[in-house]
Amino acid sequence: xxxxxxxxxxxxxxxxxxxxxxxxxxxxxxPAGELPPFSQAPMMLDPDADPERPALLGHxxxxxxxxxxxxxxxxxxxxxxxxxxxxxxxxxxxKRAGKGVVPTWNYTAVQVTGRIRPIADAAGxxxxxxxxxxxxxxxGPGAWRLDDEPEDYVRKMLGGITAFVLEIETVEAKAKLSQxxxxxxxxxxxxxxxxxxxxxxxxxxxxxxx
Numbered sequence: 001x002x003x004x005x006x007x008x009x010x011x012x013x014x015x016x017x018x019x020x021x022x023x024x025x026x027x028x029x030x031p032a033g034e035l036p037p038f039s040q041a042p043m044m045l046d047p048d049a050d051p052e053r054p055a056l057l058g059h060x061x062x063x064x065x066x067x068x069x070x071x072x073x074x075x076x077x078x079x080x081x082x083x084x085x086x087x088x089x090x091x092x093x094x095k096r097a098g099k100g101v102v103p104t105w106n107y108t109a110v111q112v113t114g115r116i117r118p119i120a121d122a123a124g125x126x127x128x129x130x131x132x133x134x135x136x137x138x139x140g141p142g143a144w145r146l147d148d149e150p151e152d153y154v155r156k157m158l159g160g161i162t163a164f165v166l167e168i169e170t171v172e173a174k175a176k177l178s179q180x181x182x183x184x185x186x187x188x189x190x191x192x193x194x195x196x197x198x199x200x201x202x203x204x205x206x207x208x209x210x
Contacts, residue, residue, distance in 0.1 A: 014173025028069035082108035
């Protein structure tokens, strides 16, 4: 990841961004000279992992052509993208004051690399599916639970997935949120983003300012 110092975030901030935006592009090595295969899937930090050795939980369809890579130990990388959007030069007060400016794109992104630990047993796969569904369902009235479904159906569905743990070795986190602009220009961008209801990106910029 291209990571200028003024856009770099600490690893802890990167892990928080993963919690907030858990949908990932997951890459595994391809044959020499070919682009790496990738899949898209939600992932979550393993609540039972050692805080000093965080890990991510995930699964893909067994029919996915990349599934054999997840079923074997090996290197893996996952990329998470948070709020992002176009930034118009017209939003900068400095432009109105006569300064030359250009468009840009603001965004947050996290790339983690590590090793795959395959989860092949039914209990382990069930745990991953249960944890992911509980995370996204929440605890409100009527929240769906895996145990709501007939057991034979659950066993069949678990047989159709390939589950794995991504044991994290490195975290690179980036927030390109106009930190290289003046406070006045940043305020102008935030105001303009809110005017077009791009509140998630505006909130991310405001959070960086705190």
